[in-house]
Amino acid sequence: MTKTTQVGHVSHPILSVLTAIIAVALIVSSYIVLGPGPTAFAGGKRVALSAYQAQDPTGVPPELKSASLVERGEYLTRAADCVVCHTVEGGAPFAGGRGFVLPFGTLYSTNITPDVETGIGGYTDANFLDAVHKGIGRHNTKLYPAMPYASYTYMSDADALAIKGYLFTLKPVHAPAPPNSLVFPFNQRSLMSIWSILFNPDRRYEPNVERSAAWNRGAYLAEAMEHCGECHTPRNLFFALNNRQKFAGSVQAGWRAYNITPDRSGGVGAWSDADLMHYLSIGHADGRGTASGPMGEAVDESLSHLKPSDITAIVTYLRSVGEVSAADLPAPKPNPAPLSPADGLAANVAPRGKAIYEGACVGCHGWTGISPVIPFATLTGTRAINDPTANNVAQVIIRGAQRHTTNEADDMPAFGDAYSNAEIASVANYVTARFGAKGSELTVAHIAQLRAQD
Amino acid sequence: MSTSFVLNGKPTTLDADPNMPLLWAVREVVGLPGTKFGCGMALCGACTVHLDGQAVRSCVMPLSAVAGRQVITIEGLQSAAAKAVQAAWIKLQVPQCGYCQSGQVMSATALLEKNPSPTDADIDGAMSGNICRCATYPRIRAAIHAAAQSFKASA
Amino acid sequence: MTRESHASRQPTRRTFLKRAGTATAMALTIGFDWAGPARRAAANVAPSAGAVFAPNAFLRIGIDDSVTVIAKHVEMGQGAYTGIATIVAEELDADWSRVRVESAPADAKRYANLAFGTMQGTGGSSAMANSWTQLREAGGKARAMLLAAAAKNWKVPVVELTVEKGIVYHAGSKRQAPFGSLVRMAASLPVPEKVALKDPRDFKLIGRQASRVDVAAKVDGTAQFTLDVVLPGMLVALLKRPAQFGATVHSFDATAATAISGVVKVVQVPRGVAVIATSFWAAKQGRDALRVEWDDTHAEKRSSAALMDEYRQLADRPALSARKQGDAAQAIHNAAHKVSASYEFPFLAHAPMEPLDAVVKLSADSCEIWAGDQFQTVDQRNAATTAGLDRQQVSIHTLYAGGSFGRRANPGSDYIVEAVSIAKAHGADGTPIKLQWTREDDIHGGLYRPMYYHKLEAGLNDKYELTGWRHVIVGQSIMADTFFAPIMIKEGIDPTSVEGAATIAYAIPNIAVDLSTTKNGVPVLWWRVVGSSHTTFAVEAFIDEVAHAAGADPFMFRRKLLEHEPRMKAVLELAAEKAGWSKGPMPKGKGRGIAVSEAFKTYVAQVAEVSVDETGHVKVDRVVCAVDCGTPINPDIITAQMEGGIGFGLGAVQYGAITLKEGRVEQDNFNSYRVLRMNEMPKVEVYIVPSTLPPTGVGEPGVAPVGPAVANAIFAATGRRIHVLPFPKTGAA
Numbered sequence A: 001m002t003k004t005t006q007v008g009h010v011s012h013p014i015l016s017v018l019t020a021i022i023a024v025a026l027i028v029s030s031y032i033v034l035g036p037g038p039t040a041f042a043g044g045k046r047v048a049l050s051a052y053q054a055q056d057p058t059g060v061p062p063e064l065k066s067a068s069l070v071e072r073g074e075y076l077t078r079a080a081d082c083v084v085c086h087t088v089e090g091g092a093p094f095a096g097g098r099g100f101v102l103p104f105g106t107l108y109s110t111n112i113t114p115d116v117e118t119g120i121g122g123y124t125d126a127n128f129l130d131a132v133h134k135g136i137g138r139h140n141t142k143l144y145p146a147m148p149y150a151s152y153t154y155m156s157d158a159d160a161l162a163i164k165g166y167l168f169t170l171k172p173v174h175a176p177a178p179p180n181s182l183v184f185p186f187n188q189r190s191l192m193s194i195w196s197i198l199f200n201p202d203r204r205y206e207p208n209v210e211r212s213a214a215w216n217r218g219a220y221l222a223e224a225m226e227h228c229g230e231c232h233t234p235r236n237l238f239f240a241l242n243n244r245q246k247f248a249g250s251v252q253a254g255w256r257a258y259n260i261t262p263d264r265s266g267g268v269g270a271w272s273d274a275d276l277m278h279y280l281s282i283g284h285a286d287g288r289g290t291a292s293g294p295m296g297e298a299v300d301e302s303l304s305h306l307k308p309s310d311i312t313a314i315v316t317y318l319r320s321v322g323e324v325s326a327a328d329l330p331a332p333k334p335n336p337a338p339l340s341p342a343d344g345l346a347a348n349v350a351p352r353g354k355a356i357y358e359g360a361c362v363g364c365h366g367w368t369g370i371s372p373v374i375p376f377a378t379l380t381g382t383r384a385i386n387d388p389t390a391n392n393v394a395q396v397i398i399r400g401a402q403r404h405t406t407n408e409a410d411d412m413p414a415f416g417d418a419y420s421n422a423e424i425a426s427v428a429n430y431v432t433a434r435f436g437a438k439g440s441e442l443t444v445a446h447i448a449q450l451r452a453q454d
Numbered sequence B: 001m002s003t004s005f006v007l008n009g010k011p012t013t014l015d016a017d018p019n020m021p022l023l024w025a026v027r028e029v030v031g032l033p034g035t036k037f038g039c040g041m042a043l044c045g046a047c048t049v050h051l052d053g054q055a056v057r058s059c060v061m062p063l064s065a066v067a068g069r070q071v072i073t074i075e076g077l078q079s080a081a082a083k084a085v086q087a088a089w090i091k092l093q094v095p096q097c098g099y100c101q102s103g104q105v106m107s108a109t110a111l112l113e114k115n116p117s118p119t120d121a122d123i124d125g126a127m128s129g130n131i132c133r134c135a136t137y138p139r140i141r142a143a144i145h146a147a148a149q150s151f152k153a154s155a
Numbered sequence C: 001m002t003r004e005s006h007a008s009r010q011p012t013r014r015t016f017l018k019r020a021g022t023a024t025a026m027a028l029t030i031g032f033d034w035a036g037p038a039r040r041a042a043a044n045v046a047p048s049a050g051a052v053f054a055p056n057a058f059l060r061i062g063i064d065d066s067v068t069v070i071a072k073h074v075e076m077g078q079g080a081y082t083g084i085a086t087i088v089a090e091e092l093d094a095d096w097s098r099v100r101v102e103s104a105p106a107d108a109k110r111y112a113n114l115a116f117g118t119m120q121g122t123g124g125s126s127a128m129a130n131s132w133t134q135l136r137e138a139g140g141k142a143r144a145m146l147l148a149a150a151a152k153n154w155k156v157p158v159v160e161l162t163v164e165k166g167i168v169y170h171a172g173s174k175r176q177a178p179f180g181s182l183v184r185m186a187a188s189l190p191v192p193e194k195v196a197l198k199d200p201r202d203f204k205l206i207g208r209q210a211s212r213v214d215v216a217a218k219v220d221g222t223a224q225f226t227l228d229v230v231l232p233g234m235l236v237a238l239l240k241r242p243a244q245f246g247a248t249v250h251s252f253d254a255t256a257a258t259a260i261s262g263v264v265k266v267v268q269v270p271r272g273v274a275v276i277a278t279s280f281w282a283a284k285q286g287r288d289a290l291r292v293e294w295d296d297t298h299a300e301k302r303s304s305a306a307l308m309d310e311y312r313q314l315a316d317r318p319a320l321s322a323r324k325q326g327d328a329a330q331a332i333h334n335a336a337h338k339v340s341a342s343y344e345f346p347f348l349a350h351a352p353m354e355p356l357d358a359v360v361k362l363s364a365d366s367c368e369i370w371a372g373d374q375f376q377t378v379d380q381r382n383a384a385t386t387a388g389l390d391r392q393q394v395s396i397h398t399l400y401a402g403g404s405f406g407r408r409a410n411p412g413s414d415y416i417v418e419a420v421s422i423a424k425a426h427g428a429d430g431t432p433i434k435l436q437w438t439r440e441d442d443i444h445g446g447l448y449r450p451m452y453y454h455k456l457e458a459g460l461n462d463k464y465e466l467t468g469w470r471h472v473i474v475g476q477s478i479m480a481d482t483f484f485a486p487i488m489i490k491e492g493i494d495p496t497s498v499e500g501a502a503t504i505a506y507a508i509p510n511i512a513v514d515l516s517t518t519k520n521g522v523p524v525l526w527w528r529v530v531g532s533s534h535t536t537f538a539v540e541a542f543i544d545e546v547a548h549a550a551g552a553d554p555f556m557f558r559r560k561l562l563e564h565e566p567r568m569k570a571v572l573e574l575a576a577e578k579a580g581w582s583k584g585p586m587p588k589g590k591g592r593g594i595a596v597s598e599a600f601k602t603y604v605a606q607v608a609e610v611s612v613d614e615t616g617h618v619k620v621d622r623v624v625c626a627v628d629c630g631t632p633i634n635p636d637i638i639t640a641q642m643e644g645g646i647g648f649g650l651g652a653v654q655y656g657a658i659t660l661k662e663g664r665v666e667q668d669n670f671n672s673y674r675v676l677r678m679n680e681m682p683k684v685e686v687y688i689v690p691s692t693l694p695p696t697g698v699g700e701p702g703v704a705p706v707g708p709a710v711a712n713a714i715f716a717a718t719g720r721r722i723h724v725l726p727f728p729k730t731g732a733a
């Protein structure tokens, strides 16, 4: 405070402007920094886990209570979805090396197999907990928050160590992580400790005594394990989650993670519990959509492995969050397009898009948008097709959708190699116009941007 | 696990992996080889069959998805539209290697059954998903128009 | 419901044939040592009942009047069966409705492709050309014997007999006898040494519309492809191959694969690791679950872009001369006007609609193969070597091929050898095994049309006359390192690398065509129209640039340089006339382009019309094609082959490219290896030049000129030249 006072006495105009800026910045950043925690919206009294009397929201579901430590660790490892980030395509599971393109460079995930030299083989329990809860690596390296430790920090020690126990049963893989390519100042790992101080509460999950056991379990799974908010909650200036907009949607790695608040038109308020359960456990709900991109991975690798009681708990929790309206997302158009390509959408909308659609797409998606083949391929009513940015539609066209939960014949092939940006834009504009509530206006530049997210 | 459906007019129960694509169920389990394998990804149309009257790609259709439904393969084509299509195919000597042609005939028949006077644009809409590497496309187009003529005349 | 109950409910044509075959099992079959269980799968059409008259290796006539023509060429869409049958039936004066075709067994002695010398196989658009005289004689001799038989029966002079549609007539005595009634007698007569062939004016089938013999079965789904072969106890194999060419198996873990129900065995073979199962679906799931570690020590790890960089540099280094006439360098040096350009061609996959497949039944002393076989003698030899058998112990049943475009004729017999090696690894116990490729296997599978770099320079004098032409071609040799090399590669020049360029028909006083042959680990092969698939583009796109530089009309400029090439000039003029070339330039946004070529002695000219929208998107609206292939045996098939060639060529120039990144093929299926679709097919008009010269082929030549004709049309519409294939993806960032 002394300093501020001093500055306040200086009359130099530049300094006063600077002062004003700093003051505003401080106010803004404290607003941001002191933003609510992920479950603050629920209000109510929270107690330490040890003081909580009702059913323990951590650990494994009742079905697995008698499972071995390793089995429990495996379940929790699935629930925390470690494998997706820590595996490179075609590589050994958990051996790391997957690149994350961020605005300021590329980060690579690390090897978390028990290899001593390149993995976590030398980690003590304390080392492991530091990494999971605080983002501090074994040699005191500061991890980037691409590793969701600000979420994992809510994980109980027992659960984190069960995960470690499971990881240590894996075959060690020698795989050094590729060096990150970040620009200054983001390449300064030490900055991350400041970030952590500001944004990582470093606290374990505290049950809310005014909420049901299912709600608490759901909150624990969604926040500490599945880290839903990491994609679905918008971030602030400092790359931390802005829980004032909790679950209102965000763009991650080029994909749009949609609004999952109870907003009826833009969120999931209109979805039935069964819709949500289906979507979370198989990545598809009839008439609602099919998970692809990062959500497809989350379902395949994590959510689909959860027991039904846990999925129900997540749905309970999801239903309780505050409604945030999604201004740019219209309510999905429920009706299919006409059977004939000549009807419905005016032929002058993206004619090249139509030509491509009739050659490469119609076999699976049909002219009505209701797939003649498998419900997974139905476009009518889905969030993505009713998103006027057509962001995810374009992504799926470029990259396809490879799903592992079901028969591989459900895969959508990637068309990015064969079609130009103009063609992909036109086919995305065509399908959103034909099947969605409001057509998109993607341009060549948008597609180029999406392609850069490799 | 068994799946029951109606295949070429006959109630059929197959004891097979419900995830097995209909294409392979029809070819290898039932033993009807007219439906062909070209891509396995709904990209070429060689495997086209009719499901409740609609042309679908059987290579990506899990067997379980046809439970209780009507499936027609090239072996079971009976309709007047189908006969008109096949006659026009012969008259205009459409096939070359012939491998894609079961699928072409199935797609064309489904088109005519719904739309007895298709325009060139309708033909593009219905047939562009059926690849012919021999590029018999001009003849397919002409044959569909010819079939539509004779189909209408007979109707 | 079982397979049997279904089959009996609705007798398919196949089951019918089977029964028919049994019923006539007593019939005499002459000259066939491969009947038996193979018959059902191998015979594409009904075996003739009671074949009793087989005067030579190419036909049998049954007592039921059926005429069975034995085709030494594979039917892969090009119409070979119909053409072969037409030639035989013409000289025989057979009733076309009674003519059937059956595929020949692998037997180089009887069924060699005379264009290839002593080996049996199909390729180079040679089926009609090499069969022409041979099969006319075969038909003519049989006819002479049937006439002799009738003359003997009726005790009348042969000269008083006539034949029409399979019936022999004697006008004087008003007697007539169908062929079937004469075969017993004919079979006892000697085969004539020589026979007079028809005057072309008397042709009744040749030049007319004989309907294709294979169409009906291809319309009702009964045509039998390798995919459809089912033998008792047959297993299905899928092979996991390395992602990089030249990599080998280091180790594999089959635990998960063998856990799949239906998977029988997982075996290592030279090309990879095979999963053998009771069905395709089981084999596919097994292969997906199989884990293989590859040794990439000897693998090709470069990207296609890096290879092209290397090619560009090689174009400026000394190369071997494929054609030298006058002094091109000097002429260009002294020229008043110079033009130069380079053209880049990608690797191309054939992507026939039927993915490669073969059924092999291997035992200790025999190997039976079912395939849409295009290279019987080579495949027989390679199969024998792989199996450790004598060549005579290998028999091949050639089935309909679901397209090939050259892919099934490869010197290493890749897919056949794979199938034999899998059968061998399975234990060579007589279990039939079907090796099935998936589309991804096909796209990743190598044996591509090679990548090429072409560099051209031309010099014009002050009167804008073309005085010098220099053409450098850089790329892999198709024949190098194959058994063709010692015969075909002369002084380092693989003719398939330079045909269409070294043989340039334009009258230019000074010509130099040089070849720089590269080597890398990407396996290559001929692709439909072979060398002309790239040389015609380079020559015809460049001559257009030269004509433009000379301020000349592209058609008139070419025509002037073809004064001494009457056939080429004639097709050029015909195409231009039919396309309305003289009507002058097209309206804004549209353009017309022309190109002409000779391939396998068939001359083709095409005029393409395109429209280009504001975003640069090209739509080919119309292609007018003129073709001179000598005697037109079957005009409708010629037309079909031109249509098909145009569609095939268009897809390739517009979209086709196999690219490699770190040695891995980047395309997978028809999503990323785009081919032409219905809505992209232009209107095609075909005009055939009347001719009585010996026939030449039509399967391939239609492909060559379409690319440059369209590229030249794009120039006419936009002023933009295309130097890199495929055409740019318009609007790409």
Ligand code: FES
Pocket (backbone or CB within 6 Å): B036, B037, B038, B039, B040, B041, B042, B043, B044, B045, B046, B047, B048, B057, B058, B059, B060
């Ligand atoms: S095999 Fe089904 S669409 Fe190609």
Ligand code: FES
Pocket (backbone or CB within 6 Å): B095, B096, B097, B098, B099, B100, B101, B131, B132, B133, B134, B135, B136, C077, C353, C402, C403
């Ligand atoms: S006829 Fe050969 S692929 Fe269509």
